[in-house]
Amino acid sequence: MSAGQPVDTGLTRSATFLVFSVLQTDSSMRAVRSVLSSVPDITKNISIRDTNANLTCVVGIGSRAWDSLMRLPRPAELHPFPEVRGAKQTAVSTPGDLLFHIRSERRDMCFELERQLIEKLGDTVQLEDQTVGFRYFDARDLLGFVDGTANPVGPSAISDVVMISEEDENSNATTVGGSYVVVQKYLHDLKAWKALSIEQQEAIIGRTKLDNIELEDADDGQQQSHKTLATIEDASGKEHAVLRDNMPFGSPSTSQYGTYFIAYSRHLWVVEKMMERMFLGNPRGLHDRILDFSTPITGSTFFAPSLSILKRLGD
Numbered sequence: 001m002s003a004g005q006p007v008d009t010g011l012t013r014s015a016t017f018l019v020f021s022v023l024q025t026d027s028s029m030r031a032v033r034s035v036l037s038s039v040p041d042i043t044k045n046i047s048i049r050d051t052n053a054n055l056t057c058v059v060g061i062g063s064r065a066w067d068s069l070m071r072l073p074r075p076a077e078l079h080p081f082p083e084v085r086g087a088k089q090t091a092v093s094t095p096g097d098l099l100f101h102i103r104s105e106r107r108d109m110c111f112e113l114e115r116q117l118i119e120k121l122g123d124t125v126q127l128e129d130q131t132v133g134f135r136y137f138d139a140r141d142l143l144g145f146v147d148g149t150a151n152p153v154g155p156s157a158i159s160d161v162v163m164i165s166e167e168d169e170n171s172n173a174t175t176v177g178g179s180y181v182v183v184q185k186y187l188h189d190l191k192a193w194k195a196l197s198i199e200q201q202e203a204i205i206g207r208t209k210l211d212n213i214e215l216e217d218a219d220d221g222q223q224q225s226h227k228t229l230a231t232i233e234d235a236s237g238k239e240h241a242v243l244r245d246n247m248p249f250g251s252p253s254t255s256q257y258g259t260y261f262i263a264y265s266r267h268l269w270v271v272e273k274m275m276e277r278m279f280l281g282n283p284r285g286l287h288d289r290i291l292d293f294s295t296p297i298t299g300s301t302f303f304a305p306s307l308s309i310l311k312r313l314g315d
């Protein structure tokens with residue numbers, strides 16, 4: 001069993017999401033490989049200054065960069081984020097060769113890791129997006145709802161959802177211990193959202209606001225809530241979850257209010273199915289009403305390989 005990267009460490013008070021494109025030259029690729037292989041050591045060096053702060057970093061590699069950067073066969077499902085064009089919103093597909101998902105209880109530890117990574121990467125990369133997320137009260141999104149409740153709980157349930165194992169069809173030395181990762185940066189129209197009644201908001205999410213109790217699904221053929229549209233079953237009726245570590249971000253002074261969505265899964269198709277049901281609707285036409293108040297401005301897919309593959313990259 002290959003050890004995975006620290007995917008399953010849970011929500012922290014602070015998180016930083018970095019997405020880069022890599023310059024398509026041999027020397028950039030070589031330099032980036034060396035930095036990526038040292039990420040576990042860089043993280044450890046900072047985390048020993050306060051081990052209680054639970055500093056972690058997960059590295060993801062995008063489809064375009066995979067071949068030249070990794071020099072390994074491609075994970076079977078890895079491809080660029082597919083745009084989903086809905087009636088109300090389009091799930092846009094934006095560039096991303098590298099993802100760094102930095103988490104800690106301490107904002108300064110996230111900052112320090114970001115600083116060292118940027119310094120080491122130098123001019124081999126181009127920044128596509130940097131988002132700093134924070135915990136908002138009892139892990140609520142800026143729409144005011146607790147986010148992350150339906151996540152799998154406990155090491156074995158989490159690893160069952162996120163980590164590719166030897167038993168998986170198509171799995172092999174390249175993919176075992178790894179996960180697919182999908183990110184999307186959303187901006188909210190909070191003014192319009194707050195004009196809704198609490199009952200209308202609860203019907204959109206599918207949970208009560210104050211005490212976070214799950215509501216009944218709507219009847220078949222009716223407008224479904226977010227939680228129902230994001231519940232995926234395969235042909236045999238088996239439910240497929242993902243692990244979400246969404247964080248709020250924003251700046252009241254510039255009226256920017258957002259949710260950084262991030263999902264880990266051992267099957268990329270599960271996240272893509274969720275996207276389709278949200279943006280196109282199920283039944284078709286009845287899209288997720290969260291999207292009447294939320295606009296995705298990025299969308300990228302990555303593969304987070306096992307720790308041993310990451311560490312060997314510098315060889």
Ligand code: HEM
Nearest residue numbers: 141145146147148149150186227230231259261274275294
């Ligand atoms: C504007 C962005 C989003 C916001 C604010 C948001 C918020 C929420 C909230 C409040 C819940 C209920 C609590 C919970 O179970 O975590 C939830 C559930 C969920 N969301 Fe989202 N979400 C967003 C986007 C997405 C996207 C893009 C996906 C997948 C592609 C997704 C997948 C899920 C799943 C799988 C659940 C759990 C469903 C269940 O089994 O009950 N969410 N989300």
Ligand SMILES: *[C@@H]1O[C@H](CO)[C@@H](O)[C@H](O)[C@H]1NC(C)=O
Nearest residue numbers: 038039040041042043044045
């Ligand atoms: C970790 O810290 C040690 C001691 O300060 C240093 O020698 C080493 O280069 C650092 N490693 C990385 C990857 O930054």
Ligand SMILES: *[C@@H]1O[C@H](CO)[C@@H](O)[C@H](O)[C@H]1NC(C)=O
Nearest residue numbers: 009010012051052053054105
């Ligand atoms: C750090 O992580 C451990 C293990 O997941 C957890 O038990 C602990 O509460 C976390 N520390 C803080 C300060 O949240």
Ligand SMILES: *[C@@H]1O[C@H](CO)[C@@H](O)[C@H](O)[C@H]1NC(C)=O
Nearest residue numbers: 073074075076170172173174
């Ligand atoms: C692993 O699976 C992928 C995709 O199915 C394939 O391209 C590759 O050759 C396989 N072998 C290794 C060692 O990764």
